[in-house]
Amino acid sequence: MTRDLDRITINPQVCLGQPTIRGMRITVGFVLKLLASHLSIQEVLEAYPELEEEDLRQALNYAAWAVSDRIVSFTSA
Template identity: 60%
Template sequence: MKHLTRITFNPGVMGGKPCIRGLRVTVGMLIGLIASGHSTEEILEAYPYLEEEDLREALTYAAWRVEEVDIPLIVQ
């Protein structure tokens, strides 16, 4: 996976959820808007401080997270 420069994590911003460029805009919120049928143009109009590349990185991050495998640790 390419290095994502626009996805940030900060415990002091939105509880540490993945956000866009340190803003209070979570990846989950953007993915939800896209899944609800909102177009890129509609989202950028509603959130003028976002850029098209922010949406692309949010989708890239979400796709990566869906494919990630969690392996439970077995402590003996």
């Protein structure tokens, strides 16, 4: 992981080793689900004041990084 993702932590003792935000029990996946459900960044920050805008940006960056190496094969119908 790069310095650009220094707020994303993975610890087997926290949330079963899922990527979390700064070691808190808030997973990257949870943050992504909030944003995908059409909540704005401001709404997420208001609902979870322990988060910072950079946390959300890094969660999105982590997701982009995580899926960039995956190859998905589709067959034609």
